[in-house]
Amino acid sequence: MLAARTAIRVLGLALFVAVVVVVPSRISEFRASEFALIGIFFIAILGLNILTGYTGVISLGHGAFMAVGAYTTAILMLGRPGLEAGGLSPPDWLPVGDGMKDVYTIPIAALVAALAGALFGLPALRLSGPYLALATFGVAVATPSVIRKFDSVTGGSGGLNLFDSPNLTGAIFNAVHVPGGRTLTFNDWLYYLTWTIALALFVVAWLIHHSRLGRALRAIRDDEIAAVASGVGLAWHKTLAFSLSALYAGVAGSLLAMSAFSVQPGAFPVDRSIALLVGLAVGGLGSLVPLVAGAVFLVFLPQWAQDLSQAPGVPAVIYGAVLIGLMIVLPTGVGGLLRRVLGPLTSRLYPRSQ
Amino acid sequence: MTALLSVEHVTRRFGGVVALDDVSFEVPTGEIVGLIGPNGAGKTTAFNVITRLYRPDAGRVVLDGRNLLRTPAHRVVRRGIARTFQNVALWPSLTVIDNVRVGAAARSGGRTPLEVLEYVGLAGVAYRPAAGLPFGTLKRIELARALASGPRLLLLDEPAGGLNHEEVEELGRFVRGLREDFELTILLVEHHMNLVMGISDRVFVLNFGRRIAAGTPAEVQRDPAVIEAYLGDEHAAA
Ligand SMILES: Nc1ncnc2c1ncn2[C@@H]1O[C@H](COP(=O)(O)OP(=O)(O)OP(=O)(O)O)[C@@H](O)[C@H]1O
Numbered sequence: 001m002l003a004a005r006t007a008i009r010v011l012g013l014a015l016f017v018a019v020v021v022v023v024p025s026r027i028s029e030f031r032a033s034e035f036a037l038i039g040i041f042f043i044a045i046l047g048l049n050i051l052t053g054y055t056g057v058i059s060l061g062h063g064a065f066m067a068v069g070a071y072t073t074a075i076l077m078l079g080r081p082g083l084e085a086g087g088l089s090p091p092d093w094l095p096v097g098d099g100m101k102d103v104y105t106i107p108i109a110a111l112v113a114a115l116a117g118a119l120f121g122l123p124a125l126r127l128s129g130p131y132l133a134l135a136t137f138g139v140a141v142a143t144p145s146v147i148r149k150f151d152s153v154t155g156g157s158g159g160l161n162l163f164d165s166p167n168l169t170g171a172i173f174n175a176v177h178v179p180g181g182r183t184l185t186f187n188d189w190l191y192y193l194t195w196t197i198a199l200a201l202f203v204v205a206w207l208i209h210h211s212r213l214g215r216a217l218r219a220i221r222d223d224e225i226a227a228v229a230s231g232v233g234l235a236w237h238k239t240l241a242f243s244l245s246a247l248y249a250g251v252a253g254s255l256l257a258m259s260a261f262s263v264q265p266g267a268f269p270v271d272r273s274i275a276l277l278v279g280l281a282v283g284g285l286g287s288l289v290p291l292v293a294g295a296v297f298l299v300f301l302p303q304w305a306q307d308l309s310q311a312p313g314v315p316a317v318i319y320g321a322v323l324i325g326l327m328i329v330l331p332t333g334v335g336g337l338l339r340r341v342l343g344p345l346t347s348r349l350y351p352r353s354q
Numbered sequence: 355m356t357a358l359l360s361v362e363h364v365t366r367r368f369g370g371v372v373a374l375d376d377v378s379f380e381v382p383t384g385e386i387v388g389l390i391g392p393n394g395a396g397k398t399t400a401f402n403v404i405t406r407l408y409r410p411d412a413g414r415v416v417l418d419g420r421n422l423l424r425t426p427a428h429r430v431v432r433r434g435i436a437r438t439f440q441n442v443a444l445w446p447s448l449t450v451i452d453n454v455r456v457g458a459a460a461r462s463g464g465r466t467p468l469e470v471l472e473y474v475g476l477a478g479v480a481y482r483p484a485a486g487l488p489f490g491t492l493k494r495i496e497l498a499r500a501l502a503s504g505p506r507l508l509l510l511d512e513p514a515g516g517l518n519h520e521e522v523e524e525l526g527r528f529v530r531g532l533r534e535d536f537e538l539t540i541l542l543v544e545h546h547m548n549l550v551m552g553i554s555d556r557v558f559v560l561n562f563g564r565r566i567a568a569g570t571p572a573e574v575q576r577d578p579a580v581i582e583a584y585l586g587d588e589h590a591a592a
């Protein structure tokens with residue numbers, strides 16, 4: 001019984017990996033960049049799921065943590081020489097380095113975002129339910145202005161351009177040499193990088209879900225009083241959930257900066273934060289694999305809406321209408337649907353929620 | 355007599371309601387102590403004060419000679435106090451065994467979550483979600499969760515709620531067995547008089563937040579103040 005379940009899980013994961021590996025050879029290069037974007041959103045949604053899906057704390061401000069990750073990567077890649085060449089004057093005390101290869105900035109972006117998450121979570125988690133959601137919303141609203149305010153290092157409204165940076169892998173020749181003598185186009189490289197990280201973070205999210213920590217977080221979501229009475233400290237666990245989910249957002253932001261060759265305050269509007277929550281709801285709160293569907297939705301639906309009509313305002317209306325329809329038809333997201341349809345056989349593949 | 359737990363002159367108000375009014379009682383190590391009283395007497399409030407979910411307005415709670423009021427609520431279980439809730443407070447989306455595992459995280463050694471589930475007769479539903487199981491089963495899961503934390507003191511808030519006559523008798527034997535098998539001290543809140551009087555070593559009676567009687571089950575049952583409180587209750591109900 002237990003062995004069968006483990007086998008199903010390993011098989012599912014292997015299938016997932018296989019799909020990720022095969023996709024680039026089946027799609028045009030243009031699509032590869034979009035599929036990388038799906039991976040980026042998948043990472044961010046996986047992270048938000050730890051906070052909102054597991055723990056039941058709603059954040060309307062996770063775009064801010066993506067911004068933290070994106071700017072950390074951009075600033076570290078440029079380093080002091082790059083920033084000064086761009087006419088900026090980062091304060092002396094700020095350890096921006098001398099320019100760092102893009103992939104090495106990812107773990108640093110993750111940690112900086114996790115720290116930002118903890119620093120925000122610690123005081124904010126004294127608020128409850130809707131008040132906390134409003135506080136996170138406030139962070140999302142303030143993000144572009146805060147970025148502009150520190151223009152000596154963020155470049156203000158113009159942002160930072162990474163296209164010329166020698167630390168951007170493969171950008172100049174648009175080809176990346178990988179071990180084994182193969183050469184990848186930049187988009188394929190970004191796709192593989194993103195999905196390798198996404199799969200690793202997926203496994204981490206799965207492990208958290210099934211660990212003592214994950215049980216404690218889900219206990220908090222279901223009944224806080226009972227959780228406290230059973231030894232689960234609310235402040236510590238919620239702060240940790242906030243920090244972990246910000247870490248994921250930071251990684252996503254870091255990859256987003258690399259994929260766009262740049263960062264601007266305009267790339268992190270309030271919509272970005274709301275979109276993550278939309279993606280999570282579409283994928284299914286507390287689900288894991290089905291969250292990919294949420295990421296696909298975020299990347300492709302706006303485009304489909306554009307294709308249907310270019311008239312001003314119409315794509316937004318289509319987007320909204322599809323979202324409302326989807327929430328009526330699939331109130332528990334794609335994850336909920338899969339659990340119902342696939343039933344007892346695979347129900348163990350997906351963590352139960354609701 | 356060494357008291358494992360002593361509640362000393364505890365007062366707790368909710369607005370104008372004095373839920374506990376200068377209440378004191380002791381729970382000696384190894385005993386089963388009954389805490390009874392009509393609806394709204396303050397029994398559950400006493401549990402909530404002992405488990406630090408409510409802060410008392412006055413008074414002290416002492417466990418093992420150490421002030422319990424300095425222990426934050428989520429640390430109480432590590433000091434050896436586990437409880438069940440009157441209205442069942444489980445985590446419905448977790449499996450039965452995961453509910454118990456959260457409880458077990460507070461201790462090291464002792465029975466495993468599965469062993470505790472076997473003890474309460476629920477090993478068969480261990481991997482089902484708690485949601486949707488019958489009320490009596492939920493009460494047993496809650497008990498298993500409490501036992502899995504390896505407590506010294508177990509607080510049971512109306513464990514017989516929703517049980518029929520035979521099940522209540524069975525429960526009485528079960529609670530006595532618990533004390534032996536888990537080396538427990540038990541504080542029991544219950545409306546079933548036969549159950550409380552049958553298994554308790556001593557009984558404290560609350561009414562409108564005040565302690566109105568204390569003693570052995572026989573003494574308490576003869577106490578005019580207790581008879582008055584319960585008769586008054588019945589008159590009010592009629
Ligand atoms: N959180 C609260 N807020 C306001 N009033 C409360 C609260 N908790 C308890 N009370 C009040 O305190 C009094 C005692 O309530 P408590 O729940 O302790 O009674 P009880 O003895 O457990 O009753 P029952 O047998 O019905 O469970 C009641 O008047 C109740 O309304």
Ligand SMILES: [Mg+2]
Nearest residue numbers: 397398399440
């Ligand atoms: Mg009560």
